[in-house]
Amino acid sequence: xxxxxxxxGFFGSQLGVVLASAGSAVxxxxxxxxxxxxxxxxxxxxxxxxxxxxxxxxxxxMISEFVIGRSARSNAIGAxxxxxxxKPWVAAGIMxxxxxxxxxxxxxxxxxxxxYYTVQSAIGQLGGQSSxxxxxxxxxxxxxxxxxxxxxxxxxxxTHFVVSxxxxxxxxxxxxxxxxxxxxxxxxxxxxxxxxxxxxxxIRFLLKPDLNEVTPDVILGxxxxxxxxxxxxxxxxxxxxxxxxxxxRLVGSAMSVCAIDTLVAxxxxxxxxxxxxxxxxxxxxGPGLVFITLPNVFAxxxxxxxxxGYIFSLLFYVLLLLAALTSSISMHExxxxxxxxxxxxxxxxxxxxxxxxxxxxGCFCSLSFGPWKDVTILGRGFFDLFDYTVTKFLMPLxxxxxxxxxxxxxxxxxxxxxxxxxxxxxxxxxxPLLFLIxxxxxxxxxxxxxxxxxxxxxxx
Ligand code: PHE
Numbered sequence: 001x002x003x004x005x006x007x008x009g010f011f012g013s014q015l016g017v018v019l020a021s022a023g024s025a026v027x028x029x030x031x032x033x034x035x036x037x038x039x040x041x042x043x044x045x046x047x048x049x050x051x052x053x054x055x056x057x058x059x060x061x062m063i064s065e066f067v068i069g070r071s072a073r074s075n076a077i078g079a080x081x082x083x084x085x086x087k088p089w090v091a092a093g094i095m096x097x098x099x100x101x102x103x104x105x106x107x108x109x110x111x112x113x114x115x116y117y118t119v120q121s122a123i124g125q126l127g128g129q130s131s132x133x134x135x136x137x138x139x140x141x142x143x144x145x146x147x148x149x150x151x152x153x154x155x156x157x158x159t160h161f162v163v164s165x166x167x168x169x170x171x172x173x174x175x176x177x178x179x180x181x182x183x184x185x186x187x188x189x190x191x192x193x194x195x196x197x198x199x200x201x202x203i204r205f206l207l208k209p210d211l212n213e214v215t216p217d218v219i220l221g222x223x224x225x226x227x228x229x230x231x232x233x234x235x236x237x238x239x240x241x242x243x244x245x246x247x248x249r250l251v252g253s254a255m256s257v258c259a260i261d262t263l264v265a266x267x268x269x270x271x272x273x274x275x276x277x278x279x280x281x282x283x284x285x286g287p288g289l290v291f292i293t294l295p296n297v298f299a300x301x302x303x304x305x306x307x308x309g310y311i312f313s314l315l316f317y318v319l320l321l322l323a324a325l326t327s328s329i330s331m332h333e334x335x336x337x338x339x340x341x342x343x344x345x346x347x348x349x350x351x352x353x354x355x356x357x358x359x360x361x362g363c364f365c366s367l368s369f370g371p372w373k374d375v376t377i378l379g380r381g382f383f384d385l386f387d388y389t390v391t392k393f394l395m396p397l398x399x400x401x402x403x404x405x406x407x408x409x410x411x412x413x414x415x416x417x418x419x420x421x422x423x424x425x426x427x428x429x430x431x432p433l434l435f436l437i438x439x440x441x442x443x444x445x446x447x448x449x450x451x452x453x454x455x456x457x458x459x460x
Contacts (some may be wrong), residue, residue, distance in 0.1 A: 002059075005329070008073065008167075008242070008243065008341075009166050009167030009168060010167060010168065010243045010244070011167060011168065011172050011240075011242055011243050011244060011245070011443070012168045012245070013115050013172075013249075013379075014248060014249070014253070015176070016168070016172040016175065017174060017240075017244055017248050017253055017429050018253055018256045018257060018260075018271060019172075019175045019176055019179045019255045019356065019360055020172055020175040020240060020330075021237065021240055021253065022175075022179060022256070022257045022260040022327075023175040023178065023179055023326030023327065023330070024231045024236055024237070024240065024262065024326065024327055024330030025229060025230050025231050025257055025258075025260070025261040025327075026179075026261055026264045026326065026327070027180070027229075027231075027323045027324055027326065027328075028107065028111065028320065028323065028324050028327065029228045029265075029327070030108055030116070030229055030261065030264045030268050030323065030408060031227040031264075031265075031267040031268040031271075031290070031319065031320050031323055032046045032110065032289075032320065032396065032424045033228065033229070034225060034227065034229065034268060034269065034288050035269055035272045035273070035289060035290070036079050036289050037163050037221050037222070037225050038206070038219075038269055038273075038283075039273075039283040039284040039289060040221070040284050040327055041212025041213065041218040041222065041376060042210055042214070042218065042223055043205040043206055043208070043209070043210065043213070043273075043283070043383065044205070044206055044207055044208050045209040045211055045213050045214050045218070046208035046209070046212055046213075046214075046218055046222055047129075047206070047209075047220070047266070047269070048209055048227055048337050049218065049219055050222040050265075051221040051262065051315075052222075053222055053223050053226035053260075053444075054230065054258055054262060054380045055224075055228050056376070056436060056440050056441065056442045056444060057223070057226060057227070057232075057399065057444055057445065058226045058227060058229075058230040058232050058258065059230075059254055059255070059436075059440055060123075060403060060433070060436040060437045060440070060441045061227075061230075061232040061233060061253055061312070061402055061403055062230060062232050062237055062254045062257065062258065063250060063419070063433065064402050064403050064405070064406035064407070064437055065232065065235070065236075065241060065253045066237060066238075066241040066250040066253070066254060066418075067241075067250065067415055067418045067419065068080075068238050068241070068402065068406060068410075069237065069238035069239060069241025069242040069244070069407050070241045070242065070244050070246075070248070070250065070418060071083065071414060071418050072238075072242065073242045073244055074341065075093075075235075075238075075239055075334070075337035075338040075340075075342070076093045076095075076096040076097055076100075076234075076236075076238045076239050076334055076337070076338060077090060077093035077094055077096070077097055077235075077342065078159075078341055078342065079093060079112050079235075079238050079242065079339055080092055080093040080095070080405075081093070081222075082410065082441070083405075084285030085406070086382065089401070089405055089409065089429060091266070091401070092165050092235070092398055092401035092402060092405065093098055093235055093238075093398065094392075095234070095394050095398050095401075096233075096236070096238070096334060096398055097235065097334060097335060097338045098232040098236025098388060098394070099234040099235075099329050099389075099390050099394040099395065099398065100234060100235070100236065100332075100336055100338075101232075101334045101354070101357060101361065102342055102389065103234065103331050103357060103386070103390045104159075104328060104335070104354075104358045104362075104385060104387045104393075105358045105361035105362040105364075105365055105389055106333040106361075106362070106365040106382075106383050106386040106390075107324070107327070107328060107331065108152050108155050108159070108328060108358065108362050109148065109152050109153045109362055109366045110324070111152075111324035111325070111328060112148055112149075112150075112151035112153075112154070112155045112321045112362075113141070113142065113148065113151065113291060114150070114317060114321050114368070115151045115154060115155050115321060116141060116147070116151045117291060117295075117317045117320075118314070118317040118318055118320075118321050121250075121310070121313040121314040121316075121317050122309060122314055124299055126295045126299075126309075126313040126317075129261055132368060134291075134292045134293075134296050134299070135288065135292045137295075138288060138291045138292050140371040142366075142370065143369050143370035143371075143373070144370060145367075145370055148370075149362075149367070152359070152362045152363070153359055155324070155325075155328070156328075156355050156358060156359055156362065157355070158325060159325065159328040159329055159332050159353055160352070160354075161353040162325070162329045163329050163332045163333055163336055163347075163349060163354075164175045164336075164348045164351040164352070165285070166347060167243050169328075170329075171329055171333065174177075174282075174325075174329070175326055175329075176324075176354050178322045178325065178326050179319070179326065181322060181336035182264075182319060182322045183322060185318065185319040186264065186267050186268070186271070186316060186319060187272045188271045189312070189315060189316060189319065190267055190271055190310075190427070192271075193270065193271045193272075193274045193275045193314055194270065194274055196274055196275055196278040197278055198274075198278040198279075198280075199274030199275075199277065199278050200274075200355060201274075201277040201278075202270075202272075202273035202274030202275070202276060202277035202283075203270070203273070203274060205273050205277065205283060206266075206269050206270065206273055207380050211363065216451065217226070220389050220448065220451060223396075223448050224391050224392065224395075224396075224448075227391065227395045227396060227399060228391050228395065229261055229265060229416070230258065230261055231327065231330060232395070232398075232399055233394070233395035233396060233397075233398035233399035233402065234334065234390070234394060234395055234398050235334055236331065236333075236334050237399065239330075239333055239334050239337050239404075239431025239457035240333070242337070246421065246422070247421065248281060249421065249425060250419055250421075251284065251416060251419060251427055251433070253437055256274070262400075264323075271316070272289065272290070272294070273299040274413050275294070276289075276293060276294075278297075279296070279298065281293055281297065281345050282419070283452045286387045290316075290320065294313075296317065298312060298313040303329070305371050317349070320349070320398075323347035332354055332355075332358075333350070335354040335357075335358075336350045336351045336354050336411040337350075339353055348416075355434040361386075364382040365382045365383040365386055367384075368381035368382040368383045368384070369381075369383065373418075379416050395451070396445050396448050398446055399441065400441075400442050400445040400446065400449075403437050403438070403441040403442045403445075404442050406437055407434070407438035407442070408438060408440075415434075
């Protein structure tokens with residue numbers, strides 16, 4: 001029998017494991033946040049630094065989360081309670097579940113915008129139209145008192161639908177369906193975008209590092225992005241790994257997920273920058289890049305070819321939507337698994353509780369772009385506050401605790417047995433891997449914290 005315990009559910013295949021975990025990793029973080037950060041961080045130099053952090057921090061944390069999840073076979077909080085009963089390590093799990101609720105709430109707001117833009121492009125409002133003021137369109141939509149809330153609710157319902165169907169019939173099945181579709185759309189869009197006149201400038205921006213652009217902020221941005229993009233530090237992958245079978249190769253799977261996520265991020269760069277440069281728009285447009293700049297690009301470059309513009313813009317927003325959905329289900333699952341196991345509720349009830357809580361929190365975040373613009377806590381609106389707390393605090397702190405837990409507290413033999421599937425496979429790089437988990441990742445993360453905390457303290 002598969003050892004994922006039938007009652008808890010399990011992933012039915014190695015492909016399912018990799019596609020579901022890669023689905024969690026590949027998301028708005030790759031297609032929306034990565035190009036934005038690359039644009040602000042000066043292109044290729046940022047990308048090089050980002051690669052370094054993936055290798056040195058995110059991959060060791062991901063492998064540590066897999067070890068915790070599969071050895072405990074429990075939700076993010078239950079796992080720490082099982083492996084370290086009565087010890088304060090459970091704080092890492094509690095932070096993870098809290099972060100899960102917060103990240104899903106604000107992520108769904110942006111995903112809701114994506115859903116709106118998908119509908120708009122489907123009805124022909126985006127591609128091939130000329131000279132609309134897209135910034136005004138975007139601002140009017142996000143600050144509308146109820147429209148974005150409706151789209152937020154619709155997106156959360158989609159997420160709810162997949163999660164409430166369970167691991168194999170819900171998460172695994174839909175990941176297997178959506179991820180290949182997502183790759184196909186990406187490849188199509190890259191081809192489209194590379195054929196645009198003037199695309200070469202965009203390619204140069206992505207490939208030629210200019211080290212003068214590297215500032216401490218760029219380095220911090222790259223670190224945050226490496227955490228967010230690989231979904232590490234908040235027990236998401238602890239939860240997924242609790243459904244892995246005993247045959248799942250933890251190190252191999254983590255390497256595949258990191259490779260897929262990085263590839264998708266870079267390919268998204270290849271979709272966006274050649275397009276942006278080809279119409280001469282500045283690449284550092286910030287978060288509006290995919291909702292303001294790109295519609296502009298679609299309009300300018302396809303005004304002569306409305307059909308091509310229609311297809312390009314529709315495919316792009318469908319891609320963004322699929323990517324958002326495969327990630328949001330993993331955030332939802334952190335919370336659903338916890339509520340279902342801790343309070344002994346059925347999956348459907350647990351999922352409904354999570355959806356309702358996130359809908360309420362999500363409304364706060366959505367309204368912070370409109371009617372509640374002036375409501376701030378610590379100088380930030382709800383959306384910003386949630387994003388800041390999750391990416392700048394909960395994720396790095398969670399990552400730090402997780403690597404310390406696996407590197408220093410868990411029994412070394414247990415860790416090695418997990419990594420080698422009870423000695424049935426050999427891991428050639430075991431020593432360097434353990435060194436990354438014990439030293440490099442925790443020390444590195446501590447450095448981020450020092451950098452984050454000081455400016456914060458100076459502000460207050
Ligand atoms: N990795 C996802 C993305 O790139 C975001 C995410 C964060 C998913 C945390 C799950 C947990 O969009």
